[in-house]
Amino acid sequence: MSWSDDVTGSTQSATRVVPYVPPHLRNSVVNNGAHSFDNGNSYGSYSTESTQHGFRSNRPGSAGSSRSSRGRGGRRGQWRGRGRKSLGSSRSLSQEIFEVCEKFDDLEVSEEDGNGGGGGGGGGINFDAYEDIPVEANGTDIPTAANTFVEICLGERLSENIKRCKYVRPTPIQRHAIPIAVAGRDLMACAQTGSGKTAAFCFPIISGIIKSRSPRFGGQTTGVCFPSALILTPTRELASQIHDEAKKFAYQTGVKIVVAYGGASISHQFRNLEKGVDILVATPGRLVDMIERGRISLRLIKYLTLDEADRMLDMGFEPQIRKIVERMDMPKPGVRQTMLFSATFPSEIQRLASDFLSNYVFLAVGRVGSSTDLIAQKVDYVEDMDKRHYLMHILHDQKVNGTCGKHALTLVFVETKKRADALEYWLSVNGFPAIAIHGDKVQMERERALKSFKSGATPIMVATDVASRGLDIPNVAHVINFDLPRDIDDYVHRIGRTGRAGKSGIATAFFSEKNLPLAKVLVELMNESNQEIPDWLHQYAETSISSSGGQRHGSSKFAAYDYRSTTSGNENYYYSSSYGGADSFDPNVASPCDVSGAAPSSSQHHLSPNAEPYAAGQYAYGGGYETVVATGWD
Numbered sequence: 001m002s003w004s005d006d007v008t009g010s011t012q013s014a015t016r017v018v019p020y021v022p023p024h025l026r027n028s029v030v031n032n033g034a035h036s037f038d039n040g041n042s043y044g045s046y047s048t049e050s051t052q053h054g055f056r057s058n059r060p061g062s063a064g065s066s067r068s069s070r071g072r073g074g075r076r077g078q079w080r081g082r083g084r085k086s087l088g089s090s091r092s093l094s095q096e097i098f099e100v101c102e103k104f105d106d107l108e109v110s111e112e113d114g115n116g117g118g119g120g121g122g123g124g125i126n127f128d129a130y131e132d133i134p135v136e137a138n139g140t141d142i143p144t145a146a147n148t149f150v151e152i153c154l155g156e157r158l159s160e161n162i163k164r165c166k167y168v169r170p171t172p173i174q175r176h177a178i179p180i181a182v183a184g185r186d187l188m189a190c191a192q193t194g195s196g197k198t199a200a201f202c203f204p205i206i207s208g209i210i211k212s213r214s215p216r217f218g219g220q221t222t223g224v225c226f227p228s229a230l231i232l233t234p235t236r237e238l239a240s241q242i243h244d245e246a247k248k249f250a251y252q253t254g255v256k257i258v259v260a261y262g263g264a265s266i267s268h269q270f271r272n273l274e275k276g277v278d279i280l281v282a283t284p285g286r287l288v289d290m291i292e293r294g295r296i297s298l299r300l301i302k303y304l305t306l307d308e309a310d311r312m313l314d315m316g317f318e319p320q321i322r323k324i325v326e327r328m329d330m331p332k333p334g335v336r337q338t339m340l341f342s343a344t345f346p347s348e349i350q351r352l353a354s355d356f357l358s359n360y361v362f363l364a365v366g367r368v369g370s371s372t373d374l375i376a377q378k379v380d381y382v383e384d385m386d387k388r389h390y391l392m393h394i395l396h397d398q399k400v401n402g403t404c405g406k407h408a409l410t411l412v413f414v415e416t417k418k419r420a421d422a423l424e425y426w427l428s429v430n431g432f433p434a435i436a437i438h439g440d441k442v443q444m445e446r447e448r449a450l451k452s453f454k455s456g457a458t459p460i461m462v463a464t465d466v467a468s469r470g471l472d473i474p475n476v477a478h479v480i481n482f483d484l485p486r487d488i489d490d491y492v493h494r495i496g497r498t499g500r501a502g503k504s505g506i507a508t509a510f511f512s513e514k515n516l517p518l519a520k521v522l523v524e525l526m527n528e529s530n531q532e533i534p535d536w537l538h539q540y541a542e543t544s545i546s547s548s549g550g551q552r553h554g555s556s557k558f559a560a561y562d563y564r565s566t567t568s569g570n571e572n573y574y575y576s577s578s579y580g581g582a583d584s585f586d587p588n589v590a591s592p593c594d595v596s597g598a599a600p601s602s603s604q605h606h607l608s609p610n611a612e613p614y615a616a617g618q619y620a621y622g623g624g625y626e627t628v629v630a631t632g633w634d
């Protein structure tokens with residue numbers, strides 16, 4: 001949950017926000033004491049069975065895709081109580097957090113926010129959902145994972161801000177990635193959407209800058225700015241979001257963060273830079289422009305982060321990224337520290353990315369490119385000509401049954417900018433308040449659309465892939481793939497706009513004949529996250545095996561793990577991220593700061609009986625799924 005939304009939530013309404021609970025979990029939510037989530041919420045039943053709405057399809061077989069509750073409710077049923085009232089008599093971390101929060105004026109978070117301030121670290125985040133997630137760390141001398149933020153020694157100010165954000169415990173990616181980054185190691189990190197990657201790269205950078213404070217160069221005297229850290233993102237909205245998040249983390253630390261992206265006034269951004277910059281968050285185009293105008297130098301960069309790194313290094317962005325990283329004045333790998341983060345990392349991109357890294361650690365929390373099983377995925381067979389009416393039925397159901405309640409938002413992905421505008425118009429004239437976002441809109445319109453959607457003023461947003469990556473929009477209850485993307489990784493990122501920070505969500509996809517090439521990889525992805533797959537989709541998948549060949553993780557495009565594992569003798573460690581066993585978690589016990597690059601013995605990095613490592617060679621290599629350039633990017 002982003003900060004601004006917390007603020008919005010806290011100022012707009014003092015009432016408690018009822019968290020979205022998808023239908024298959026509604027009866028499994030455990031009442032965890034007097035202040036646990038109210039499960040008797042207003043959300044009614046939800047069904048989009050095509051047969052129910054009378055839609056006929058020529059799909060093979062006739063099985064529907066309705067979800068059952070098979071074995072999925074258990075873990076996630078253990079929602080925690082929230083806020084001060086839910087605390088027991090003993091003093092807890094949450095108690096301290098609320099005390100610190102009192103004076104966090106600008107960035108205040110509502111204590112009663114049912115969706116969890118800052119992601120709900122105080123209770124909204126369901127850490128149980130992340131238990132037993134397999135973790136692969138590959139490389140030499142890998143620093144030990146941390147169970148608490150305290151033991152990482154991020155510095156007093158930053159630690160206070162972490163509490164203010166109500167981040168009680170690190171998420172699995174944070175447990176593993178932060179110690180690695182704090183130790184100064186290069187990192188290629190892959191973790192599921194909504195699992196806290198932003199903090200995983202922001203904390204080490206902010207902490208490092210505070211610890212090695214050196215006089216800032218540039219500013220008004222020379223007119224050239226010399227940031228110490230550069231965070232690159234593929235979209236303007238994501239740059240802006242990371243800037244907002246990083247500002248919270250760096251509150252009262254003196255670390256200056258500036259954002260630069262296209263479509264907004266460059267002179268305004270120059271003025272911000274002139275006030276001093278430690279961390280620059282930027283989109284590539286605007287950054288190149290600023291460098292070429294001689295206003296930014298990368299000579300003193302100590303930290304380089306590519307968020308959505310696979311996107312930044314694919315065909316669309318790679319030349320620009322190479323220009324910035326290799327042909328400007330940025331220090332070389334090994335001199336600077338480089339961190340790459342994404343939820344997906346095709347092996348060909350991993351290979352490319354290794355040019356930017358030096359002796360790096362590869363970290364995968366969960367299978368690379370997998371979707372979180374917090375998202376209930378549903379695939380319906382819908383012909384193109386029926387899509388609008390079918391969508392209308394879904395939205396109508398939500399309206400009537402309350403699935404799209406006061407705070408629940410629906411995000412609809414389409415293939416092209418034109419289709420986004422057309423669908424926005426059609427929905428609006430049919431009584432469904434919708435707004436479109438895509439790359440042809442001017443920046444102000446894009447920002448207005450996002451704001452209107454986030455606030456719930458327009459609860460339906462129709463988007464191209466410009467909104468598919470990174471955006472952390474609270475209360476997105478339902479993602480609808482009106483048009484499926486051609487690339488399964490884009491699907492993973494799109495549906496990842498819901499089911500974030502331990503909360504659950506729904507994703508519905510409209511599948512038709514033209515999506516045949518996606519069938520097999522979609523089935524594999526859904527299988528991995530324990531989704532119910534309709535028989536007809538299985539049948540399509542079988543057809544697509546014979547036409548395209550290969551498997552998702554077996555094609556050259558996909559890697560289930562570190563691509564180096566097949567070719568080098570790098571150490572491999574497998575963990576369960578569970579807080580049990582040898583890594584047992586006790587939030588009240590702070591261990592000494594022992595993460596400064598200490599190389600663990602392999603016995604410290606054990607394979608949990610619950611974890612399922614991805615053995616090298618498990619997947620046969622076959623034909624590749626085509627690489628496509630997504631539409632609507634900056």
Ligand SMILES: Nc1ncnc2c1ncn2[C@@H]1O[C@H](COP(=O)(O)OP(=O)(O)OP(=O)(O)O)[C@@H](O)[C@H]1O
Pocket residue numbers: 001002118119120121122125166167168169170171174191192193194195196197198199342343469470471472496497500501
């Ligand atoms: N330790 C934590 N405790 C509680 N909430 C957290 C914690 N870490 C992150 N969050 C919250 O989780 C949400 C998702 O985090 P973030 O946006 O960093 O995910 P992500 O992994 O980068 O997702 P994506 O792959 O979609 O970019 C945010 O609202 C964030 O505030």
